[in-house]
Amino acid sequence: MPIYNAPLADMKFILNDVFNAEQFWQANENLAHIDAATAEAILEEMAKFAQNVTLPLNRSGDEEGAKIENGQVTTPAGFKEAFKQYADGGWIGLGADEEWGGQGMPKMLTVLADEMLFATNPSFLLYPLLSVGAGMALNSYASQEQKQTYLPKIYSGEWSGTMCLTEPHAGTDLGIIKTKAEPHADGTYAITGTKIFITGGDHDLAENIIHLVLAKTPDAPAGSRGISLFIVPKFIVNADGTVGERNAAGPGSIEHKMGIKASATCVMNFDGATGYLVGKENEGLAAMFVMMNYERLSMGLQGLGASEFAYQNAAQYATDRIQGRSATGVKSPAKAADSILVHGDVRRMLLNARANNEASRAFAVYVGQQLDITKFSTDAEAVKAANNRVALLTPVAKAYLTDTAFDAVIDAQMVFGGHGYIREWGMEQCVRDLRISQIYEGTNGVQSQDLIGRKTIKCGGTFMAEYITEIRDFANGLDATLNFIKDATLDAATEVEAVTEYIIEATRENAEFPNSAAVDYLHAVGLLSFSYMFAKIANAAQAKEGDFYHNKLALAQYFVQRILPELDMRIHKVKAGAEVIMNFSEDYFTNQS
Amino acid sequence: MPIYNAPLADMKFILNDVFNAEQFWQANENLAHIDAATAEAILEEMAKFAQNVTLPLNRSGDEEGAKIENGQVTTPAGFKEAFKQYADGGWIGLGADEEWGGQGMPKMLTVLADEMLFATNPSFLLYPLLSVGAGMALNSYASQEQKQTYLPKIYSGEWSGTMCLTEPHAGTDLGIIKTKAEPHADGTYAITGTKIFITGGDHDLAENIIHLVLAKTPDAPAGSRGISLFIVPKFIVNADGTVGERNAAGPGSIEHKMGIKASATCVMNFDGATGYLVGKENEGLAAMFVMMNYERLSMGLQGLGASEFAYQNAAQYATDRIQGRSATGVKSPAKAADSILVHGDVRRMLLNARANNEASRAFAVYVGQQLDITKFSTDAEAVKAANNRVALLTPVAKAYLTDTAFDAVIDAQMVFGGHGYIREWGMEQCVRDLRISQIYEGTNGVQSQDLIGRKTIKCGGTFMAEYITEIRDFANGLDATLNFIKDATLDAATEVEAVTEYIIEATRENAEFPNSAAVDYLHAVGLLSFSYMFAKIANAAQAKEGDFYHNKLALAQYFVQRILPELDMRIHKVKAGAEVIMNFSEDYFTNQS
Structure with a gap:
């Protein structure tokens, strides 16, 4: 039976010592x-839930899988009870606005x-996460009436949400989707089409x-300019908010997947189903992108979570x-x-994981803090700077955290x-479950295109220049005892700065x-970012006594010498x-000559 | 339905043009x-078998899996017929001695x-491969009578073979196995113990x-000096060679695995089973190592095969x-x-695979040729040199070919x-099935220890020095139009030579x-080896006309610029x-501080 002990000590260190969150x-x-005590209490409660409720359901969920019968999906044994407990604990709305029943907690928590x-x-x-994503899109773009109808029910867990984007022929390229929305006289629409890979498309939760x-x-x-949400x-929801008649929207089948087998991934058929426009026609993609930055950071967390779990069990x-x-x-x-801990090669594997885990955790909190600034700050300058930073680093958080985790x-x-x-032993399930996070x-290829294209070349490299300035300022302020990470970080910044200019020129x-x-560029930026995180970690640890802090410095040394x-x-x-x-002809790839 | 077209053109190019096999x-x-025409006919026949017989059974075999009921393992539908066809075609003994019913074909084929x-x-x-491994160990160490009793039946496919090494507490460290062999008065032994991870431990083939x-x-x-085989x-085999009474040896269960699910991986119980000593007491490990060089090269081929299959389908x-x-x-x-072939990132992934595939194939044939020299050459000097080369490169062939393939x-x-x-779509099965080859x-960690320890430090680096001399001699003889690969290979040789000396000193x-x-050292040697292979490929292609050959040079360029x-x-x-x-305490790994 795999083990898991929530890394609360490191989480508190990162919040309190590295980022002075309070x-x-x-x-x-x-x-x-929110203060530090509240944050710690929340983390401790979640640790109990994770260790006592979701961990014991992980392998049985994989063995049993989600099932479909007569157009109704059932989740594995125990999921329904766990979901109810999660919902009743207020966890679905942990980061949602209090106005709609959320707890208003910051992303960095x-x-x-x-x-x-x-x-x-x-x-x-994945079930509640999709609810959160749907809630976020509604919160940003839906009418007040729509929000009142749907958001409290979503955050209470009475209802759940999905995002229906992909079609059989249209994944990355949403501009070519075929699902139709024909307006009815009453202002609603008839939605007709097939969507695939729909997480939580149906279930019994x-x-x-x-x-x-x-x-x-x-x-x-x-x-893509002609897409509506x-x-x-x-x-159908009745006027009084109660659940009414069945809509013409349901699962055609569930996918047979490599992993995350307890998550129902549905083919969804919409046969003239009643739909309600969110926001304006043809502005659907913008609503999607509101929640994308949040969701993509969460996918990075899937990497970190799996990697921490795997590390603990392997250690x-x-x-x-x-x-x-x-x-x-x-x-x-x-x-x-x-x-076998006496063998350097075994330690090498464990230390690679641990170093990436600790840097990933710091980086997730860092990007979370930037998201919090965009949402909560009243300083327009700070919001603008944070928006740029979020735009730049979201693809890194999604792709680099999942690649290193894999x-x-x-x-x-x-x-x-x-x-x-x-x-x-549970390790092979961990590999299978995690693999999807890169896809x-x-x-992660598309994330890399986003980073190098829209986030770097398109703005002439200014987002990256701002980030590098921040890194340099921080590194230059480090104590002389931390020259090993200061020099490494400054060198990395110079290298990434130069290659960014090279890329803009070459393009x-x-x-x-x-x-x-x-x-390769995204991985270079990821390495610089992790060096920056270890500079922050080392800075927080350096003046303190005890193994906990000394080991932080030793791990930073490991990062510099063995990963950077x-x-x-x-x-x-x-x-x-x-x-x-590009020199090869297209034919080359499918021919042997 | 996944496709597969055996890469016969490249195989023939490597045998005929790169290695002048005939x-x-x-x-x-x-x-x-053996001449070129015979070799090509064999490859063409095997291509038909692979495309028409084993490919269609791959996914059904994964879905159905091997099953155990009442102590008897059954293989998935179609496996029995395919195995019979394979055996009747003489494929099991393709590389075995003609004296025992084999076809005497060289390893490079x-x-x-x-x-x-x-x-x-x-x-x-895996079923016939284990028979081949068992046959090889018997051929080297068994008595003439034992060979007569077992080898012809194994190569005909009437019987099959297994290798029972691992126990629950003893994998890499075979010195601590507990299975007992108690001598009987009649010269036989009573074998008692439990073995795990036994490929083909039971089946119906x-x-x-x-x-x-x-x-x-x-x-x-x-x-390890007290192990017998x-x-x-x-x-039990009767005196007349017919099959007699059941021995006290059988499967306790089959493992539930990540992949290769149609291969029965058994827990084997020996309860005072009758056993016959092979060779002398306490010399069992030597017999194992005879076949290890052959088996480990074959495991590298598992990597290449999967990578070629995946490449073709992705392309x-x-x-x-x-x-x-x-x-x-x-x-x-x-x-x-x-x-999506218009996107450089998609091509990058395909070209990484293709470059590694073509270098892997050449490297497998190269190491196969060295094995053939050790077995067939009458020149004692050549045999000694080839033995050193095989010792050095076997761990590279096993680990580097499977790591790059993964x-x-x-x-x-x-x-x-x-x-x-x-x-x-079959790709996720390919990942799951391949993963075991690294384990x-x-x-692959143990292979790396073997390379750096017994094969490098122990001999003071002489095996590597001999290999580098061969590489230098070859690179220096290249045409001036091939300076790009000549320079890259010579530089790589110098770097690996220097780091080898560094390692010996540091140790x-x-x-x-x-x-x-x-x-990391094994991967460095792998990169040098692939550069050497591309030097050979480029040399064979450079004077020839046509896309096939021009593309070989372009792929060598890709290797130098994007992989090396x-x-x-x-x-x-x-x-x-x-x-x-090593600076971290052992406690560090399981603690958060």
């Missing part, structure tokens, strides 16, 4: 209802709550499901498993062999040797350059350019 | 029965046959199963899938979008976007150094040393 909250009238559930049961968390559906009205312009409830296994002897002589003479989970599985391949909500010469360079050397390679690959990739 | 065979009296089956159905191939079991006799010395047949999907538009303007105006298969899955996560037959100072550096930059990073990580890894 000071930040108390200085803002819109966040003054909710990311840590999300991490614990992604660690213990990603399939479970809530009495109603509020689908947010992208569709095209008859006279809509071609492409509609509310399509599973059951425990490595401690318990005895096999072979240390190179410097027998360490456990009373036993037939030494713990490597960590693969390594953790390897620590188990052959046992890592056996279902009972959905915009593949002028060749429009195909950025697409070819994108993934990847930066040069990424930059080399960026500079290799597009020609060597 | 000349090599015809120059050796022990291999004079059989690796290519293995690749095709690993591409189309790794679960299937053959009338008898010949288990080769490692066990300890009562007075055996402690550790025994034949333990499922059914076809990328060609067919339209989504978005090219950065340099619309390419398919008649369609709603362009093929990255390629993960990328291929990503090319499919969300569809890559859905079972019906079994000695984890004198710190015995923990090599364990920490091992995986990883070498510097690997060397940096090696030099980071062990202290930064």
Whole structure:
């Protein structure tokens, strides 16, 4: 049975010591209802829920899976009760506005709550997470009446939400969707089409499901400028707010997937279903993007959660498993062999995971704080700067945290040797469940295109320049005892600054350059960001006594010496350019000659 | 339905143009029965079998899996017929000695046959592959009578074989196995113990199963010097060679695994089963190592096969899938979008896979040729040199080919976007099935320890020095038009030479150094080896006309510019040393402080 102990000590360290969260909250009238004690109490409660409720349902959920029969999806045993407990605890609306029944907690706190559930049961968390995403889109774009009708029910967990974007032929390219919305005389629309990969498209956890559906009205312009957003409830909501008759919207089937098997991923059929326009016609994509920054950061948390879970289990296994002897002589003479922790290669795998976990956690809180500034700050300058930072770093948070996490989970599985391949140990499920995080909500390749294109080249590199200025200012202020991380971070900043200029220049010469360079560039920015996070961690730890803090500095050293050397390679690959990739004919790929 | 077209053109190019195989065979009296036409005919026949027989059983085999009921394992529908066809075609003994019913084909040819089956159905191939491994151990160490009794039946497929090494508490560290072998008065032994992870431990493909079991006799010395090897047949073989009574050896259960689900991985119980000593007492491990070099190269082929399969399917999907538009303007105006092959990032993923595939294939044939020299050459000097080369490169072939393949298969899955996560498309199965190749037959971490320890430090780096001399001699002889690969290869050789000396020196100072550096060192040697392979490929292609050959040079360019930059990073990580890894206390790993 896999273990999980919520990393509360590190979470508190990051909130309190690294980011001085209480000071930040108390200085803002819109966040003054939160202090450090409240935040810690919330984290401790969530830790109990994750350890006691969702963890025990993780493997049984995988074995049982979501099932469909007669057009009705059922979730695995225990999910319904767990969802009710989660809803009753007020967790769905943890970060939602109090006006609609939420708790108004900042993102820099909710990311840590999300991490614990992604660690213990990603399939479970996806149900409420989609509700939160739908709620956020409604909160930004729906009418007051729509908000009153739907938001309190969504945050109470009586109803749930979905996002219906993808179609069989249209994933990344939403401009070519075919789902139609034909206006009725009464102002509603008839929605007709097929959507695929719809998380929580149907289930037995809530009495109603509020689908947010992208569709095209008859006279809509071609492409992404002709997409509108509609509310399509599973059951029509009566004027008094009660659940009425069944709408013509339901699951055709559920997908057979590699992992997250307890999460019902549905093919959804809309057969002239009644839909209600959200906002204005042809402005549906904007509503989507409001919640995208939040959702994509959450997907990064799926990476961190899985990686922390895998790390803890691999570290425990490595401690318990005895096999072979240390190179410097027998360490456990009373036993037939030494713990495999005596082997540097086993430690290398564990330390890679742990270093990336701690940097990822800091980075998620950092980006969460920027999101909080955009939402809660009354300082227009600060909001503008934070908006730029969020725009720049959201794709990094989504892609870099899931890419590094996948490597960590693969390594953790390897620590188990052959046992890592056996279902009972839980590591192979962790790999299967995590893999989707690199693919959905915009593949990590698409995130990289977003970073290098819209977030960098399009603004002439100003978002990145602002970020690098902040990093330099921070690094330059570090104590002399921290030169190892100061120098590494300043060097990384200079390298990323130079390659950003290189990219902007090269793109002028060749429009195909950025697409070819994108993934390596994103990883370079991720490495710089993690170096910056370790600079912050080291700064918070350096004056303090005790193993906890000394080990933070040792882990920062590990990062600099064993992980950061990847930066040069990424930059080399960026500079290799597009020609060597685009030179091949299209036929080459499917031919042997 | 996934596709597969055996890469016969590339296989023939590598055999005929890169390695001049016919000349090599015809120059050796022990291999004079093979010429290019024979080899090509064998490959073409195997291609048909792979495409028509094993490919269609791959997904159904995964869905159905191997099953156990009343102590008898059944394989998925179609496996029995396919195995009979495979056996009747003489494929099991393709590389075995003609004296025992084999076809006496060289390893440099059989690796290519293995690749095709690993591409189309790794679960299937594991059954005969274990027979081949058991046959090889018997051929080297068994008595003439034992060979007569078992080998012809194994190569005909009437019987099959297993290797029973691992126990619940003993994987990498075989010195601590507990299975006992108590001598009977008649010279046989009573074998008692539990073995796990036994591939093909039971099944319904053959009338008898010949288990080769490692066990300890009562007075055996402690550790790996006290291990003996025994034949333990499922059914005792009568004096006349017919199958007799059931032995006390059978499967307790089958493992529930991440992948290769059609391959029965058994927990095997031996309850005083009758066993026959192979060779001498306490010399069991030597017999294992005879076949290990062959088996480990085959595991590398599992990587190549999966990667080629994944590449072909991803390339076809990328060609067919339209989504978005090219950065340099619309390419398919008649369609709603362009093929995703217009995006450099998609091509990057495909070209990484293809470059590694073509280098892997050449490297497998190269190592296969060295194995053939050790077996067939009459020149003692050549045999000694080839033995050193095989010792050095076997761990590289196993680990580097599977590590690069795993990255390629993960990328291929990503090319499919969300569809890559859905079972019906076959990509996620490919990931699950391949993953084991990095773990079994000695984890890739253990391979790396073998390379850096026994194969490098122990001999003072002489094996590596000999290899680098060969690489330099070859690169220096290249035509001036190939300076791009000549320079890259010579630089890589110099870097690997220097880091090898660095490792030997650093290990004198710190015995923990090599364990920490091992995986990065293996990858550095892998990169050098692939550069050498591309030098050979480029040399064979350079004077020839036509797209096939021009594209070989373009792919070599891609390798140099987009893959080889990883070498510097690997060397940096090696030099980071062990202290930064070993500095942490053992407690640190399972604590948050």
